[in-house]
Amino acid sequence: MNxxxxxxxxxxxxxxxxxxxxxxxxxxxLEGLTIGNLAKSLGMxxxxxYAHFGSKEELQxxxxxxxxxxxxxxxxxPALRADPGVPQLLAFCDAYVDHLERLTFPGGCFFxxxxxxxxxxxxxxxxxxxxxxxxxxxxxxxxxxxxVALGQLPDDEDPAGLALELHGTLLAVDTSxxxxxxSSVLDxxxxxxxxxxxxxxx
Amino acid sequence: MNxxxxxxxxxxxxxxxxxxxxxxxxxxxLEGLTIGNLAKSLGMxxxxxYAHFGSKEELQxxxxxxxxxxxxxxxxxPALRADPGVPQLLAFCDAYVDHLERLTFPGGCFFxxxxxxxxxxxxxxxxxxxxxxxxxxxxxxxxxxxxVALGQLPDDEDPAGLALELHGTLLAVDTSxxxxxxSSVLDxxxxxxxxxxxxxxx
Numbered sequence: 001m002n003x004x005x006x007x008x009x010x011x012x013x014x015x016x017x018x019x020x021x022x023x024x025x026x027x028x029x030l031e032g033l034t035i036g037n038l039a040k041s042l043g044m045x046x047x048x049x050y051a052h053f054g055s056k057e058e059l060q061x062x063x064x065x066x067x068x069x070x071x072x073x074x075x076x077x078p079a080l081r082a083d084p085g086v087p088q089l090l091a092f093c094d095a096y097v098d099h100l101e102r103l104t105f106p107g108g109c110f111f112x113x114x115x116x117x118x119x120x121x122x123x124x125x126x127x128x129x130x131x132x133x134x135x136x137x138x139x140x141x142x143x144x145x146x147x148v149a150l151g152q153l154p155d156d157e158d159p160a161g162l163a164l165e166l167h168g169t170l171l172a173v174d175t176s177x178x179x180x181x182x183s184s185v186l187d188x189x190x191x192x193x194x195x196x197x198x199x200x201x202x
Numbered sequence: 203m204n205x206x207x208x209x210x211x212x213x214x215x216x217x218x219x220x221x222x223x224x225x226x227x228x229x230x231x232l233e234g235l236t237i238g239n240l241a242k243s244l245g246m247x248x249x250x251x252y253a254h255f256g257s258k259e260e261l262q263x264x265x266x267x268x269x270x271x272x273x274x275x276x277x278x279x280p281a282l283r284a285d286p287g288v289p290q291l292l293a294f295c296d297a298y299v300d301h302l303e304r305l306t307f308p309g310g311c312f313f314x315x316x317x318x319x320x321x322x323x324x325x326x327x328x329x330x331x332x333x334x335x336x337x338x339x340x341x342x343x344x345x346x347x348x349x350v351a352l353g354q355l356p357d358d359e360d361p362a363g364l365a366l367e368l369h370g371t372l373l374a375v376d377t378s379x380x381x382x383x384x385s386s387v388l389d390x391x392x393x394x395x396x397x398x399x400x401x402x403x404x
């Protein structure tokens with residue numbers, strides 16, 4: 001987005017619709033997202049929504065795209081700002097747990113839910129979810145490779161294996177936090193990640 | 203179930219309905235499970251289904267209960283048959299991965315999907331999912347405690363932390379397997395679990 005150009009009314013409305021669509025998706029799923037229930041939650045007419053998104057699939061694709069931008073801003077960028085290697089891995093995991101804690105979305109991690117929901121619904125929406133998902137996993141593997149190259153992690157550390165472990169720990173934190181609303185699992189997750197990466201607890 | 207008493211037609215029908223309901227839930231979600239679409243998938247009348255389940259909620263509760271029984275039979279029981287401690291943990295994780303591999307359900311782990319889907323839908327169905335979920339996690343923690351007591355794992359191993367890690371690794375395997383249908387993640391999961399538990403790869 002070009003910061004010098006003020007957003008039009010149409011762009012602001014579209015952004016508000018997508019914000020609401022992301023939140024609703026984490027509660028009712030991407031398949032539960034319909035032009036009808038979104039219009040209701042926004043107090044807009046269905047006709048007004050159709051002016052922005054021609055179909056349910058178009059709305060779902062735009063919602064996944066918007067959620068990807070949120071994930072990049074809230075989780076990926078803090079990781080990329082950290083020092084290379086283990087600090088990047090730690091920043092990624094901490095930023096993920098932080099975005100759960102601040103309730104960015106009411107139903108927890110957008111992509112954790114979308115991945116399981118859309119996994120068996122092959123098509124453009126599932127492909128877009130998978131594209132973001134595999135991009136995030138590839139980035140974590142890259143951080144591990146860097147950490148090994150810098151001698152911060154043992155030579156025999158398998159990037160795919162450690163990425164699976166960290167990804168998994170974050171998924172388990174998300175699942176427990178969403179299900180029980182108990183924030184103690186957030187700290188447990190932070191501790192587990194530090195221990196796994198050989199970083200002293202703060 | 204009493205093996206000496208043959209099941210009545212009504213019980214057989216109920217079992218067939220629940221088998222179909224569990225499968226459908228892992229594809230369309232527990233909220234996507236309606237008497238209508240279940241009747242359609244079974245080629246039964248809605249009236250026939252209402253004779254077994256008076257409401258959508260009753261159907262959902264019975265489906266969660268049935269999925270709990272499947273999880274116990276396919277994942278918990280193999281773990282309980284193993285030697286105490288690390289062998290139990292390993293048997294639990296292997297049995298979980300095996301049940302994904304043999305496609306017990308088309309959408310992967312029933313409870314992984316149900317936990318994220320129902321997390322924000324407070325009520326009796328969510329409570330029943332949470333009850334099974336916390337029971338499974340408590341059992342894994344207990345296996346860790348036994349392993350520490352037997353000297354198979356270090357004294358400073360935190361049962362809650364290791365349970366979160368193993369639970370997480372299994373969730374990440376489930377998510378990747380459901381999303382990409384790529385079975386190489388199953389072996390990666392088996393390897394990661396062995397490495398974490400200090401068990402030699404077979």
